[in-house]
Amino acid sequence: MSTLVDLDRVSLTYGEGRRDSTPALAETSLRISEGEFVAVVGPSGCGKSSLLKLVSGLHRASSGNVIVAEREVTEPIKIVGMAFQNANLLPWRSTLRNVMLPVEIVEPHRSRFRRERQAYVERARSLLHTVGLAGFEERLPWQLSGGMQQRTSLCRALIHEPALLLLDEPFAALDAFTREELWSVLQLLWMEKRFTVILVTHDLREALYLADTIYVMSARPGRILVRHEVGLDRPRTLASTYEPAFVDALATLRGHISDARGNGAHS
Amino acid sequence: MSVYPDASDKPMVSGPRPRLPGSFRLAWPAFLKNAVPDILLPAAFAVAVLVLWELSVRLFDVPAFVLPGPLQFLSVLANRFDAIAGMAMQTVRSTIIGFAAGVTVGLTIGGLIGSSRSLYDMINPTLIGFNAIPSVALIPLFVVWFGVGPHVAVLTSAMVCFFPVTVIVATAIAASSPELDDVLRSLGARKIDVLLKVSIPRAMPQFFGSIKIAITGAFIGTIVAETVAANSGIGYVMVVATNNMDVPLAFAGLIVLSAMGVFFYIASRIIETRLTGWAYRRE
Numbered sequence: 001m002s003t004l005v006d007l008d009r010v011s012l013t014y015g016e017g018r019r020d021s022t023p024a025l026a027e028t029s030l031r032i033s034e035g036e037f038v039a040v041v042g043p044s045g046c047g048k049s050s051l052l053k054l055v056s057g058l059h060r061a062s063s064g065n066v067i068v069a070e071r072e073v074t075e076p077i078k079i080v081g082m083a084f085q086n087a088n089l090l091p092w093r094s095t096l097r098n099v100m101l102p103v104e105i106v107e108p109h110r111s112r113f114r115r116e117r118q119a120y121v122e123r124a125r126s127l128l129h130t131v132g133l134a135g136f137e138e139r140l141p142w143q144l145s146g147g148m149q150q151r152t153s154l155c156r157a158l159i160h161e162p163a164l165l166l167l168d169e170p171f172a173a174l175d176a177f178t179r180e181e182l183w184s185v186l187q188l189l190w191m192e193k194r195f196t197v198i199l200v201t202h203d204l205r206e207a208l209y210l211a212d213t214i215y216v217m218s219a220r221p222g223r224i225l226v227r228h229e230v231g232l233d234r235p236r237t238l239a240s241t242y243e244p245a246f247v248d249a250l251a252t253l254r255g256h257i258s259d260a261r262g263n264g265a266h267s
Numbered sequence: 268m269s270v271y272p273d274a275s276d277k278p279m280v281s282g283p284r285p286r287l288p289g290s291f292r293l294a295w296p297a298f299l300k301n302a303v304p305d306i307l308l309p310a311a312f313a314v315a316v317l318v319l320w321e322l323s324v325r326l327f328d329v330p331a332f333v334l335p336g337p338l339q340f341l342s343v344l345a346n347r348f349d350a351i352a353g354m355a356m357q358t359v360r361s362t363i364i365g366f367a368a369g370v371t372v373g374l375t376i377g378g379l380i381g382s383s384r385s386l387y388d389m390i391n392p393t394l395i396g397f398n399a400i401p402s403v404a405l406i407p408l409f410v411v412w413f414g415v416g417p418h419v420a421v422l423t424s425a426m427v428c429f430f431p432v433t434v435i436v437a438t439a440i441a442a443s444s445p446e447l448d449d450v451l452r453s454l455g456a457r458k459i460d461v462l463l464k465v466s467i468p469r470a471m472p473q474f475f476g477s478i479k480i481a482i483t484g485a486f487i488g489t490i491v492a493e494t495v496a497a498n499s500g501i502g503y504v505m506v507v508a509t510n511n512m513d514v515p516l517a518f519a520g521l522i523v524l525s526a527m528g529v530f531f532y533i534a535s536r537i538i539e540t541r542l543t544g545w546a547y548r549r550e
Binding site: 053056057058076077078080082084086088090091092101102104105106107140142156157160 | 446452454546
């Protein structure tokens with residue numbers, strides 16, 4: 001499979017040249033294939049989110065090369081969809097119209113939107129249906145639970161069919177049951193459409209459930225310590241998380257994280 | 268294909284969408300039940316105050332040029348209704364024209380300042396300095412520049428509206444949410460997209476907050492200007508009446524002012540709930 005994202009010895013320092021400059025990433029290299037589901041785990045503040053900002057072009061690297069879709073990233077790239085820990089929905093828009101926001105803005109959908117509005121509405125409805133939100137299209141965000149808002153946010157990130165989905169701890173604010181449900185929703189969407197995903201998370205079970213490849217990062221400034229390939233079959237289910245292979249992988253990853261935090265004690 | 272048709276996280280509100288303001292419950296028993304606390308009690312209180320007032324005035328033999336009874340000033344209002352109504356219309360006109368002009372300019376300039384960080388940082392302190400001047404203090408200057416007349420009232424109410432709207436709108440538009448900005452930037456959103464689709468709708472509740480301040484202020488500004496520098500309007504009526512010791516006429520003027528104030532308040536409330544209903548959670 002061809003490479004979609006290629007980071008070559010990338011470093012990022014916030015406030016470069018100032019006395020209070022903070023190094024966020026140091027000499028990070030990784031290569032992500034098209035259609036691959038990647039999870040990035042690491043102690044908090046290790047620069048996981050900075051990694052996403054570099055890939056999306058929202059930040060420029062201090063040194064090294066960021067190449068996405070065979071082009072050097074120098075400005076925000078438009079082939080990405082993003083979702084965060086907060087759903088960030090627009091409170092005055094219905095669920096459906098929140099999902100439609102990207103196609104009103106990003107080209108080439110923007111110019112087509114007026115003529116083919118109905119087609120886009122249909123696409124948004126079918127996405128909402130897939131994540132279990134059929135019948136909630138006309139609700140306002142405050143009428144939705146946290147999990148439903150996050151599902152909406154996922155749909156918004158996918159409506160313009162981005163090649164690359166960037167997820168920054170999207171399920172961290174949800175209760176355990178809702179979170180596990182959304183793992184399954186996300187896996188299903190991914191298996192159906194096969195976009196490339198970079199998922200930043202601090203939940204190791206989440207990483208193992210969803211990803212093909214897991215990168216463990218060190219404490220700030222972040223470097224990649226371990227690349228772990230997850231060999232588990234798909235579709236994975238909650239039952240898979242109790243299988244010996246899953247549990248063993250979890251223990252190994254937990255060990256890496258403890259090392260990354262700089263204390264040898266495996267808790 | 269739906270994964271979780273019966274998703275376990277239920278919506279906080281189920282059933283029909285919440286009732287919008289302006290739709291009335293017509294079911295007879297509910298109407299009857301609500302009529303007593305909602306309408307009859309407040310009305311009864313208002314009538315009781317007037318009756319008590321009338322009785323006190325008669326009982327203590329208070330002269331009309333000090334404090335007229337309600338019957339007296341209401342009859343003045345009825346007898347001179349045409350003249351008073353004409354003056355009231357002038358006041359309403361001045362208030363609304365000044366209000367519309369002040370809000371339009373304030374919204375435009377506030378929007379411009381708010382959508383540029385550097386412009387905001389540069390201009391806002393000056394704006395706050397100007398805002399600290401009570402606009403009615405400018406009336407004598409308006410008279411020097413433009414002479415006496417209804418335009419002074421219009422200018423004053425416009426000035427009163429302009430500053431709060433500008434400052435509040437600029438601050439509201441300048442507020443940002445970093446993650447949403449990231450989403451929009453990665454979509455290649457232009458500045459105008461962000462302004463039209465996010466910043467302006469998000470600023471609407473604050474804008475309407477400023478509208479309520481503005482309409483009250485415009486009204487006060489108009490009346491003050493009319494008492495100082497006009498030859499028409501309710502403010503002018505008040506001055507003429509008190510100069511002639513015609514206190515019942517002055518009270519008739521006050522009643523009209525009260526009615527107009529309530530009218531302006533209700534009008535702005537209705538527009539507000541229509542346009543920014545999303546900002547208010549309802550049962």
